Amino acid sequence: MEHIETTDVLVIGGGLAGERCAIEAVSAGQDVVILSVVPPRRSHSCAAQGGMQAALGNCIKAGGDSPDVHFLDTVRGSDWGADQEVARMFAEEAPIAARELAHMGVPWTRVRPGMNRYFIKGQRVEIDEPAEKAGLIMHRDFGGTAKWRACYAAAGTGHALLYAVDSQVVRLGIDVRDRMEVVALIHEGGRCWGAVARCLRTGRHRAFLARATVIATGGFGRIYGQYTTNATINEGTGASVALDTGIVPLGNMEAIQFHPTVLVPSGILITEGCRGDGGYLLDKNMQRFMVEAEPDKQELASRDVVSRHMMQCMKDGRGVDTPAGQHLWLDLRHLGEKHLTTKLREVWDICRDFVGLNPAKDLIPVRPTQHYSMGGVRVNKDGHAYGMAGLFAAGEAACWDMHGFNRLGGNSLAETIVAGRIVGRSVAKFAAGSSLSVNTALALSCVKDAERRAGDWLGRSGSGPGVYAIRDAIAETMIKRVGIFRDGNELEQAVAELKQSLARVDQAVLRSKVPGMNPELSFALRLKGMARLALVTAMGALARTESRGAHFRRDYPLRDDAGWLNRTLVRWPRDAAEPSFSYEPVGLIDLPPGHRGYGSAERIEMTVPITAYNDRVADGQNAQGRQASDEPIGSRMKWGEH
Amino acid sequence: MASESAQKRRHLRFEIFRYNPEDQESTPQLQSFELDETPYMSLFLALNQIREKQDPSLQFDFACRSAICGSCAMMVNGRPSLACRTLTEDLPELIRLHPLPAFALIGDLSVDTGTWFRAMNERVGAWIHEQQAFDPNAREEPMNDDLAQAIYEGDRCIECGCCVAGCGIANIQPEFYGAAGLNRIARFMMDPRDKREAGDWFEVVSSDEGVFACVGLMACHDICPKELPLLEVHAYLRRRMLVSRIR
Ligand code: SF4
Ligand code: SF4
Numbered sequence: 001m002e003h004i005e006t007t008d009v010l011v012i013g014g015g016l017a018g019e020r021c022a023i024e025a026v027s028a029g030q031d032v033v034i035l036s037v038v039p040p041r042r043s044h045s046c047a048a049q050g051g052m053q054a055a056l057g058n059c060i061k062a063g064g065d066s067p068d069v070h071f072l073d074t075v076r077g078s079d080w081g082a083d084q085e086v087a088r089m090f091a092e093e094a095p096i097a098a099r100e101l102a103h104m105g106v107p108w109t110r111v112r113p114g115m116n117r118y119f120i121k122g123q124r125v126e127i128d129e130p131a132e133k134a135g136l137i138m139h140r141d142f143g144g145t146a147k148w149r150a151c152y153a154a155a156g157t158g159h160a161l162l163y164a165v166d167s168q169v170v171r172l173g174i175d176v177r178d179r180m181e182v183v184a185l186i187h188e189g190g191r192c193w194g195a196v197a198r199c200l201r202t203g204r205h206r207a208f209l210a211r212a213t214v215i216a217t218g219g220f221g222r223i224y225g226q227y228t229t230n231a232t233i234n235e236g237t238g239a240s241v242a243l244d245t246g247i248v249p250l251g252n253m254e255a256i257q258f259h260p261t262v263l264v265p266s267g268i269l270i271t272e273g274c275r276g277d278g279g280y281l282l283d284k285n286m287q288r289f290m291v292e293a294e295p296d297k298q299e300l301a302s303r304d305v306v307s308r309h310m311m312q313c314m315k316d317g318r319g320v321d322t323p324a325g326q327h328l329w330l331d332l333r334h335l336g337e338k339h340l341t342t343k344l345r346e347v348w349d350i351c352r353d354f355v356g357l358n359p360a361k362d363l364i365p366v367r368p369t370q371h372y373s374m375g376g377v378r379v380n381k382d383g384h385a386y387g388m389a390g391l392f393a394a395g396e397a398a399c400w401d402m403h404g405f406n407r408l409g410g411n412s413l414a415e416t417i418v419a420g421r422i423v424g425r426s427v428a429k430f431a432a433g434s435s436l437s438v439n440t441a442l443a444l445s446c447v448k449d450a451e452r453r454a455g456d457w458l459g460r461s462g463s464g465p466g467v468y469a470i471r472d473a474i475a476e477t478m479i480k481r482v483g484i485f486r487d488g489n490e491l492e493q494a495v496a497e498l499k500q501s502l503a504r505v506d507q508a509v510l511r512s513k514v515p516g517m518n519p520e521l522s523f524a525l526r527l528k529g530m531a532r533l534a535l536v537t538a539m540g541a542l543a544r545t546e547s548r549g550a551h552f553r554r555d556y557p558l559r560d561d562a563g564w565l566n567r568t569l570v571r572w573p574r575d576a577a578e579p580s581f582s583y584e585p586v587g588l589i590d591l592p593p594g595h596r597g598y599g600s601a602e603r604i605e606m607t608v609p610i611t612a613y614n615d616r617v618a619d620g621q622n623a624q625g626r627q628a629s630d631e632p633i634g635s636r637m638k639w640g641e642h
Numbered sequence: 643m644a645s646e647s648a649q650k651r652r653h654l655r656f657e658i659f660r661y662n663p664e665d666q667e668s669t670p671q672l673q674s675f676e677l678d679e680t681p682y683m684s685l686f687l688a689l690n691q692i693r694e695k696q697d698p699s700l701q702f703d704f705a706c707r708s709a710i711c712g713s714c715a716m717m718v719n720g721r722p723s724l725a726c727r728t729l730t731e732d733l734p735e736l737i738r739l740h741p742l743p744a745f746a747l748i749g750d751l752s753v754d755t756g757t758w759f760r761a762m763n764e765r766v767g768a769w770i771h772e773q774q775a776f777d778p779n780a781r782e783e784p785m786n787d788d789l790a791q792a793i794y795e796g797d798r799c800i801e802c803g804c805c806v807a808g809c810g811i812a813n814i815q816p817e818f819y820g821a822a823g824l825n826r827i828a829r830f831m832m833d834p835r836d837k838r839e840a841g842d843w844f845e846v847v848s849s850d851e852g853v854f855a856c857v858g859l860m861a862c863h864d865i866c867p868k869e870l871p872l873l874e875v876h877a878y879l880r881r882r883m884l885v886s887r888i889r
């Protein structure tokens with residue numbers, strides 16, 4: 001049947017998480033097909049710049065680092081929203097992942113023995129790196145970490161990782177179908193059997209049946225339109241098709257990261273490695289405002305905290321006004337041309353190519369911009385989606401959930417590889433232990449449904465709104481009302497506007513009906529999903545009456561561990577007009593909630609003892625549809641050993 | 643920071659190659675569009691404006707829009723270029739856009755570089771050929787940082803295809819690895835983790851598809867948007883091959 005193909009494991013998304021997962025499954029003897037909207041080396045993983053966190057502890061400033069310290073930093077960074085068991089598993093495996101990448105050929109920057117010059121908190125410092133560490137993987141400083149931990153390859157770390165991992169995919173001969181976009185999951189009775197994809201060369205649909213399916217489609221930053229660092233392809237397809245099942249919940253969709261340093265006006269990321277290597281943030285009077293705001297961490301507080309200080313600074317009239325809006329300055333001049341053209345080479349190129357600046361001489365105009373989705377398809381610690389056997393998710397598309405309400409810089413690259421390894425193992429195991437027992441009629445009817453949806457778009461006529469106008473309306477709502485500073489009135493307004501936008505999707509009309517992939521139709525087919533993701537993000541933010549990590553409410557400025565030490569789950573039951581929200585405990589607590597060491601120290605304390613909270617975790621998560629795991633909950637925790 | 647020319651508003655005229663192989667009524671032709679220039683307007687912005695406001699059927703590829711993913715290479719006034727980092731202010735008022743030659747056309751400005759590069763990577767064996775399996779309990783092998791940087795330099799290729807499109811040989815000899823393929827070979831050849839020996843390499847490099855097919859006029863070197871030192875790569879490979887021939 002030309003409309004149906006079968007495989008053992010279907011991986012949706014050809015970025016780092018998906019490919020690393022595929023490698024794991026293939027190595028365990030499973031047949032894998034990877035579907036990707038772009039050739040895999042063009043995935044957004046390639047745009048990660050500054051580094052990958054892994055506690056190898058190889059340079060002097062990384063001395064005393066360990067997975068324990070990495071775990072603590074990650075939980076503090078998450079503002080206690082993370083699942084601490086997952087954060088623990090992650091931190092333990094990250095050093096292995098970094099070394100595995102070295103084995104695959106990543107040209108990590110290495111320790112140079114002898115005197116090295118660094119910039120630390122505004123001071124030029126000379127440090128003697130000992131000969132016995134010569135040539136080991138080097139680290140740089142990043143925000144919110146107690147140690148230098150980010151392993152890096154200049155400012156092209158994501159690129160280097162993606163090429164190394166994809167080289168293994170090529171070597172293993174894994175079947176990658178590029179320009180294939182998943183439009184629906186095939187599922188029945190809480191069991192997923194693959195997906196329907198639309199070919200972006202021909203516009204034709206096809207079903208891929210599999211015993212296990214992995215969503216690894218990255219984030220959904222494009223619901224913020226142009227106000228994001230994300231690639232044009234980060235439209236949240238994976239989260240959308242999961243939400244469309246009506247069964248699988250998305251976790252913490254309101255947890256949206258804004259990166260502090262994004263180039264104005266082009267919206268291109270400038271890595272945190274700039275500040276890690278000693279760069280400053282300046283206001284229009286050339287004042288380092290972060291030194292007053294965060295005397296201890298300065299520019300290297302966590303991203304949510306730095307972004308808020310930057311926004312406040314601009315609100316206080318200390319920003320630089322331009323026709324493209326306000327911005328602040330990133331100052332790298334003191335790092336010198338040699339450093340800038342080697343260790344920060346990609347930043348040098350971006351400044352030269354997109355704004356005609358020389359960072360050795362010029363200040364760089366930056367402002368916070370949407371960057372990362374902490375939320376996503378809610379999975380258990382094996383990466384298995386709640387409520388849907390045979391469906392897995394990994395990387396930014398998943399809410400695993402090691403980031404809670406704020407991801408630390410460098411933890412995303414690390415997550416892709418670590419989750420790829422761990423989830424890949426459980427995917428392979430699941431696939432090996434099950435057989436494909438699905439009626440092809442189900443697959444064919446899913447293909448028919450998808451064809452009918454495309455046909456509906458092509459059949460509509462009249463004077464309805466265009467798809468790009470709706471996209472722009474959603475983006476304006478998101479950036480204005482679901483941004484860095486949120487409050488109840490704005491969020492209510494946002495929800496109202498997004499409901500309107502969602503309703504308008506059904507009235508929208510295509511301007512072009514050309515056969516083939518038809519770029520306008522391709523976009524139209526994503527639009528409803530994007531509108532729904534935007535709406536559940538805004539509704540989740542409205543419901544969460546506290547401030548935690550990147551979710552900051554002016555009307556509820558404190559973190560509330562008495563009322564909100566939980567994870568938001570949202571489902572959109574089939575044919576329901578509205579999504580439904582519920583909450584589960586964040587997970588077992590090892591490190592008790594406290595002050596992060598940066599940002600506000602004030603908070604509302606827990607009212608139940610931690611033991612009582614922990615006692616309820618398993619029941620609370622099971623009630624929400626968590627899949628059973630081979631290991632009991634808590635088996636990876638190291639209680640109180642740090 | 644805003645340059646003078648960006649402030650002056652120009653009226654731009656585009657001539658864009660159009661052909662949709664999936665549409666039986668489509669024939670290859672040039673289509674004209676007009677657009678008002680805005681400050682820092684890149685071809686990413688310009689093409690999206692044209693598609694969204696003038697002709698929604700226009701096909702082209704962008705992903706990162708920051709010159710790192712390699713999706714958007716096209717012929718800009720006859721020169722292979724990354725469209726996302728090409729600013730209109732650096733171009734004349736008439737901008738002609740064609741798809742890259744040497745790659746299969748998907749539609750309009752969109753070409754199939756993905757298939758070409760996957761095949762090339764398979765043929766040159768573009769992965770580390772190590773001898774030992776990964777040991778999760780072992781410390782990483784040390785590497786001199788200068789060597790790591792040299793490998794990174796070659797690793798920076800984003801497989802955009804500009805060098806292939808601009809190469810006279812690659813255009814007439816589809817099997818030729820192109821400058822990108824030769825660069826890939828050199829990158830693994832200099833990496834001590836790759837245990838291939840001179841003899842293994844000789845077969846890859848000295849074949850008709852390899853370095854001796856190249857005529858060395860170095861169009862590729864001038865074209866590469868990532869400024870890879872392709873001149874040095876060619877010299878390095880020829881040197882290595884001559885040495886291994888003499889042995
Ligand atoms: S030197 Fe000339 S022939 Fe050789 S790869 Fe470059 S462009 Fe092609
Ligand atoms: S060598 Fe340069 S021009 Fe050729 S594919 Fe790589 S980045 Fe593009």
Ligand code: FES
Binds near residue numbers: 725726
């Ligand atoms: S869009 Fe990625 S290189 Fe141009």
